[in-house]
């Protein structure tokens with residue numbers, strides 16, 4: 001057969017882990033995450049010749065995710081993901097790359113009787129912190145951190161006018177609209193040559209996540225938005241300024257439309273333009289605006 005395997009990777013997805021941490025003062029904390037590992041290497045014969053000897057079973061990868069969580073910190077998630085990725089390329093001669101994705105689920109400590117509760121938590125937001133770590137044998141560890149699923153809306157302070165018009169254009173210009181999106185942001189760290197280099201940077205990961213969250217929400221709220229494109233660029237620019245070890249920032253923002261409703265047919269009700277108060281939220285279709293912003297060559301010098 002004139003076939004060849006062009007690319008291959010395999011692993012375990014949706015490995016769910018909760019780690020409980022026991023503190024000396026009797027309080028506890030929890031970290032819940034969903035982990036994926038995908039391996040690449042000299043694994044062709046498992047596909048082409050039924051040679052299972054080269055397969056590190058996906059069940060083994062699940063067990064490895066558990067054991068790595070037991071024997072190492074799981075915070076920050078960047079460190080855990082890097083250790084797990086590095087494990088595969090250093091443990092198995094024939095595995096040359098490991099792609100690890102970690103999604104962290106929020107558990108915020110409850111306040112009970114006005115005090116932080118020692119061992120009870122609540123889900124106070126659907127946003128996730130994410131990490132993608134890629135270890136390539138002999139090439140170090142690449143880490144991209146992320147924030148996804150953060151739902152935001154502003155009820156004014158957003159316009160969209162001056163866009164290209166032609167015979168396909170129906171959308172009217174607007175100087176006041178509702179703007180809503182579900183933030184998906186990711187920031188690529190400079191390459192880490194080894195696990196010790198990741199450990200050296202360990203104190204930077206949580207503050208970077210906090211900066212990105214704050215820059216995203218502050219800019220969303222304060223910017224008198226000309227477009228999703230311009231607002232997201234302003235966010236990216238500030239992140240590069242705030243986090244020196246970050247090389248580039250990606251945003252992927254759906255534009256979740258809220259349409260004005262013309263109710264003038266009913267007794268002349270005024271519900272458009274300046275008088276718009278009742279809107280129709282749209283589930284689909286949605287705009288989808290994406291960008292990657294990197295440091296300009298000059299600023300790298």
Ligand SMILES: O=c1[nH]c(=O)c2[nH]c(=O)[nH]c2[nH]1
Nearest residue numbers: 160171226227228229255287
């Ligand atoms: O911020 C926006 N960017 C667009 O590209 C676009 N296109 C559109 O129809 N509305 C919007 N809004």
